Amino acid sequence: xxxxxxxTMRHIDKNFPGVVALSNVDFTLRAGEVHALMGENGAGKSTxxxxxxxxxxxxxxxxxxxxxxxxxxxRSPQEAQANGISTVYQEVNLCPNLSVAxxxxxxxxxxxxxxxxxxxxxxxxxxxxxxxxxxxxxxRTLDNYSIAIQQMIAIARAVDxxxxxxxxxxxxxxxDDGEVxxxxxxxxxxxxxxxxxxxxxxxxxxxxxxxxxxxVLRNGTLVGEYEVENLPRVQLVAKMMGKDFDDLAAIKKxxxxxxxxxxxxxxxxxxxxxxxxxxxxxxxxxxxxxxxTGLLGSGRSELARAxxxxxxxxxxxxxxxxxxxxxxxxxxxxxAGMGYLPENRKEEGIIADLSVRENxxxxxxxxxxxxxxxxxxxxEEFTDKYIDMLQIKTADRETPIKQLSGGNQxxxxxxxxxLTNPDFxxxxxxxRGxxxxxxxxxQKLVLKFAAEGMAVMFISSEIEEMxxxxxxxxxxxxxxxxxxxxxxxLNQVNIxxxxxxxxxx
Amino acid sequence: MNKLKKITSYRLFLxxxxxxxxLLLNVIKTPSFFQISVNNGVLYGYVIxxxxxxxxxxxxxxxxxxVVAASGGTDISVGAVSxxxxxxxxxxxxxxxxxxxxxxxxxxxxxxxxxxxxLVCGAWNGFLVAKMRIQPMVATLILFTAGRGIAQLIxxxxxxxxxxxxxxxxGAFIKGIPLPTPVFVAVIVVILTTLLLKKTAxxxxxxxxxxxxxxxxxxxxxxxxxxxxxxxxxxxxxxxxGLIITSRxxxxxxxxAGLNMELDAILAVALGGNSLGGGKFSLLGSVIGAYTIQALxxxxxxxxVPADQIPVYKAIVVVIIVSLQSPELMxxxxxxxxxxxxxxxxx
Ligand SMILES: Nc1ncnc2c1ncn2[C@@H]1O[C@H](COP(=O)(O)OP(=O)(O)OP(=O)(O)O)[C@@H](O)[C@H]1O
Ligand SMILES: [Mg+2]
Numbered sequence: 001x002x003x004x005x006x007x008t009m010r011h012i013d014k015n016f017p018g019v020v021a022l023s024n025v026d027f028t029l030r031a032g033e034v035h036a037l038m039g040e041n042g043a044g045k046s047t048x049x050x051x052x053x054x055x056x057x058x059x060x061x062x063x064x065x066x067x068x069x070x071x072x073x074x075r076s077p078q079e080a081q082a083n084g085i086s087t088v089y090q091e092v093n094l095c096p097n098l099s100v101a102x103x104x105x106x107x108x109x110x111x112x113x114x115x116x117x118x119x120x121x122x123x124x125x126x127x128x129x130x131x132x133x134x135x136x137x138x139x140r141t142l143d144n145y146s147i148a149i150q151q152m153i154a155i156a157r158a159v160d161x162x163x164x165x166x167x168x169x170x171x172x173x174x175x176d177d178g179e180v181x182x183x184x185x186x187x188x189x190x191x192x193x194x195x196x197x198x199x200x201x202x203x204x205x206x207x208x209x210x211x212x213x214x215x216v217l218r219n220g221t222l223v224g225e226y227e228v229e230n231l232p233r234v235q236l237v238a239k240m241m242g243k244d245f246d247d248l249a250a251i252k253k254x255x256x257x258x259x260x261x262x263x264x265x266x267x268x269x270x271x272x273x274x275x276x277x278x279x280x281x282x283x284x285x286x287x288x289x290x291x292x293t294g295l296l297g298s299g300r301s302e303l304a305r306a307x308x309x310x311x312x313x314x315x316x317x318x319x320x321x322x323x324x325x326x327x328x329x330x331x332x333x334x335x336a337g338m339g340y341l342p343e344n345r346k347e348e349g350i351i352a353d354l355s356v357r358e359n360x361x362x363x364x365x366x367x368x369x370x371x372x373x374x375x376x377x378x379x380e381e382f383t384d385k386y387i388d389m390l391q392i393k394t395a396d397r398e399t400p401i402k403q404l405s406g407g408n409q410x411x412x413x414x415x416x417x418x419l420t421n422p423d424f425x426x427x428x429x430x431x432r433g434x435x436x437x438x439x440x441x442x443q444k445l446v447l448k449f450a451a452e453g454m455a456v457m458f459i460s461s462e463i464e465e466m467x468x469x470x471x472x473x474x475x476x477x478x479x480x481x482x483x484x485x486x487x488x489x490l491n492q493v494n495i496x497x498x499x500x501x502x503x504x505x
Numbered sequence: 506m507n508k509l510k511k512i513t514s515y516r517l518f519l520x521x522x523x524x525x526x527x528l529l530l531n532v533i534k535t536p537s538f539f540q541i542s543v544n545n546g547v548l549y550g551y552v553i554x555x556x557x558x559x560x561x562x563x564x565x566x567x568x569x570x571x572v573v574a575a576s577g578g579t580d581i582s583v584g585a586v587s588x589x590x591x592x593x594x595x596x597x598x599x600x601x602x603x604x605x606x607x608x609x610x611x612x613x614x615x616x617x618x619x620x621x622x623x624l625v626c627g628a629w630n631g632f633l634v635a636k637m638r639i640q641p642m643v644a645t646l647i648l649f650t651a652g653r654g655i656a657q658l659i660x661x662x663x664x665x666x667x668x669x670x671x672x673x674x675x676g677a678f679i680k681g682i683p684l685p686t687p688v689f690v691a692v693i694v695v696i697l698t699t700l701l702l703k704k705t706a707x708x709x710x711x712x713x714x715x716x717x718x719x720x721x722x723x724x725x726x727x728x729x730x731x732x733x734x735x736x737x738x739x740x741x742x743x744x745x746x747g748l749i750i751t752s753r754x755x756x757x758x759x760x761x762a763g764l765n766m767e768l769d770a771i772l773a774v775a776l777g778g779n780s781l782g783g784g785k786f787s788l789l790g791s792v793i794g795a796y797t798i799q800a801l802x803x804x805x806x807x808x809x810v811p812a813d814q815i816p817v818y819k820a821i822v823v824v825i826i827v828s829l830q831s832p833e834l835m836x837x838x839x840x841x842x843x844x845x846x847x848x849x850x851x852x
Contacts, residue, residue, distance in 0.1 A: 310723060331725035340723060348723055351716045353785045354709075362713060365706050366725035373706045416724070 012061035018395035039217035041407030042393035084164035096143035101125035258287035271316035276302035280481035291470035337423035352402040386415030559799030560687030566773035568742030577783030578641025585652030587763035590747030592656035594619035627740015635732035656759035676752030715783035
């Protein structure tokens, strides 16, 4: 192939029952470039990658890769690997009960006399991760670490298997700014070595920071391929959505506060969970969106989990709407009017084999109890309502949720909690993996529900998003709540300072 | 073409095909297979025999299906628990004598005690699996081995006979009704369970817990309780099956009653197209699976295969059936066909 092209995909078609996932899509990757693959949720980005790497079969089209005569078809990720394509998929798919080192070397373990050479494996693993500035014990099992760390390990694994083509499907969605920076340093290094990188993300800033070229998909078809310099942000968004849209427009009405200071919904005193979050006090009012901010591992999610009983609080006192509440299990919190959208969608959110309908109604059904089954008609009405409200892209309400694109799965889970009509809703990274249009929609929804009197706890690694939605922020550091920022103090500088532990907080 | 696709993608399609396959085998080997005759006001024939003999298995498969779905594990103690239930029932009714011609306690008491014993055994299994987090296979291994021992203790190592006509009715015929009683018991168990699963949210809860226990907890389900309930229910089913087993031979032989039934029950679940990894399930599939297995066993007997060789033939048929249902094999077959097709085009 000429002009340094390493990979071409031509006229790719892929159908799922009831869904045209890809139709006549072309894609070209050159050596030493970072190529963004963009599009709304369900546009077909992950499918294009799965077709390329042999996770899914495709109906027609051809794939060519430099160094191989003629068209190739990868029948499995292993084959793709042998052809020089290494991949980090959207959902981390490592083995939680194997050690970090085993995960890094699975399928290619260093051997000595036919047996796995553990010493070398652990040593090499440590080197690989040290290079990425990740300092963890590689002999512990993977499930000891946060998803962000797991994501970095998946990336480290893909990168270490030297390749011509490296694919990263939304690798940054669970990373914080510092980690994203580390990843970018690594990507630039690989780029200089001539590796072609396919980068899927919903973060536009990241595209403009690291990418050279952009391919946009919409509804399974190719919109076009562009040089980054020639495609300003507004235009990119328009190309993805098929209409003009200003994702940065203000959504919060300045000066109009919906907070009812006199009505306390959540009042926690000295709540803690040993090993994850030290005793904290927090007071949350009706109509308030309170943000939790801090570095990864600072205890944001853990604070929320202690309130909801996802991790049972072992000290302290919790009052909900003025009444003392002992949360033994999440159901107790739900009965008191709480809802919790967890951070880890695949492990704790979706019920993979169940339909979109069942996934949406399950929380409400659990709340009603076993003997008060929602009628089929009610279930379908509720489902349609949220498919419509959140614009969930699914072939049918009976489609298993695992067949939805990542972002659409997230919307289903959000719908599940909205359906329970909570007084207090905890949203842990609710917009993770969600496209730019819907992200704004969700932020607006959060504000709308707050205006109607709901109290919302909002956790996000994106400071921009927090400033847009929150009316107050609690700052966490090293598993401890260290301070709060009031509405008039909410700006990038203040927050960064508070997180890092400057004079503020 | 489209219609055909719809039919083949129907969940119970493969289990039904398997059943048809076994029935076909029957018809070829014994042309009289589908003949039914009336004798003394009751129906006779191979088919009736299959349906009758399958009853215990159907009941056990129902319990097993729920256990598998909720915990992704199997209860290997069902055969032994059946024997234990039967033994307790016989002991109560015979008043501890080795052989009796009249009840020493009300019949209903015997039935209740048997069912209760099943329930308690199931609850014990459930406690170990759901609460103590012991691997299902290991947890139920305890009663698998100890169950028959306890039964032996109760019966003093002897067979106990209850030679009362009334006692035989559950395993044979009730006067004036042309079909064997166990058939009705099995049908009732299936119907009641189906109602329980469909008219309450239990079915949904079980699938949710089986698919993702962590997520289930966060949406407010009590995974421990639900798994516990399925094991207790499975024990209850074992108790009922034990009653039928003892009634058929109006006696209890703690060593042999329900022997190896756990394997057939697990197999029935698998043949029904249910994943042994838990999650989504089809009760009807397991029921079809149970009838398939019994049809196979009856065929083999009809072909006068010696009893000790039957497992070999069973194994062969099972391998065929299970591979028919394996998606991996389907994929290999499709790839193979594609390659052949491509080869033809080139030529
Ligand atoms: N296994 C499957 N079975 C059926 N439909 C599927 C399957 N996988 C994906 N789809 C459908 O194909 C379409 C494209 O999905 P894909 O995962 O490629 O989207 P995406 O662009 O990666 O979106 P996201 O940004 O949300 O990750 C979606 O409509 C999805 O529902
Ligand atoms: Mg995707």
